[in-house]
Amino acid sequence: MSQPMIAVKELTKSYGEVHAVRSISFEIPRGQIVGFLGPNGAGKTTTMKVLTGYIAPTSGSFMVDGLDGYEQGLQVRNRVGYLPEHNPLYPELVVYDFLSYVASLRRIPKKKIQARIREVGSRCGIQEFVGRPIGTLSKGQRQRVGLAQAMIHDPPLLILDEPTSGLDPNQIVEIRNLVRELGQDHTVILSTHNLPEVMQTCTRLLIIHQGKIVADGTQEELQRDATDNPTVILEVEGGADDTGSMTEQLEKLNGIRSVKGGVQEKGIRFIIETADGSDLRTDIFGLAATAGWSVRELRRDVPDLEHIFHRLTQQ
Secondary structure (H helix, E strand, C coil): CCCCCEEEEEEEEEECCEEEEEEEEEEECCCCEEEEECCCCCCHHHHHHHHCCCCCCCEEEEEECCEECCCCHHHHHHCEEEECCCCCCCCCCEHHHHHHHHHHHCCCCHHHHHHHHHHHHHHHCCHHHCCCEHHHCCHHHHHHHHHHHHHCCCCCEEEEECCCCCCCHHHHHHHHHHHHHHCCCCEEEEECCCHHHHHHHCCEEEEEECCEEEEEECHHHHHHHCCCCCEEEEEECCCHHHHHHHHHHHHCCCCEEEEEEEEECCEEEEEEEECCCCCCHHHHHHHHHHHCCCEEEEEEECCCHHHHHHHHHCC
């Protein structure tokens, strides 16, 4: 079993009597793009600042790429690229000079800096404006420069805090595609309030609320866990006279808890609740085919990520 990129155990960060992070534990294997979600003040940014070495935890432990966050803090920082929510750039500097400055801070040998800037510039799509002052760039271009500075030392771990905040829809798509590309050879932690972005970018989700991890898994796993008794939506052709007999036949199927049917404008719509979480769509379709029902729709009704997020962070 390979060593995880991040291993957090019983991590706590307090500011006096305020507990920003409360004894959280999780692991992130190499090569994942993880969405780190939570409402404002939940502890996301605090956790990421601990992992980058920006602040020290109150208690607990964490390891990055097999290195202890306490005992080997400098080596940990060398393995992390960080893009904060408020991208810290120098507007008076030319992009190339800024990246050269960051590269020197990262102790990249002087003779290798130009080649490294060329490499990250190509990866982040900043070649066209690498000779321009940062202050003349658009918000989307500045975010690309921020990603380039996070990558300049080729870290195995990238931590991105709200990378698409304030961008227009086209810029969001550009940064989203770039993050997906980076995930091919980096481990990425992506903190965002943009749920569609998470669904299209991340392979795993961590949800934090009031300083505690309240959910951890893929979107499909969170949807399954959020549904104690999954329902199936069935819509067939028919009228009010057919509803009763169809309901009776559906109720006779094994594993059915309840059936509620109602006449719609174009047919009859049934909400079918299963008893043990089983997916009974095959049995329902078989019944419909045998009975000669004309099926318009047959699907599982599962909660979307927005519903799951709201339920977990409103408790």
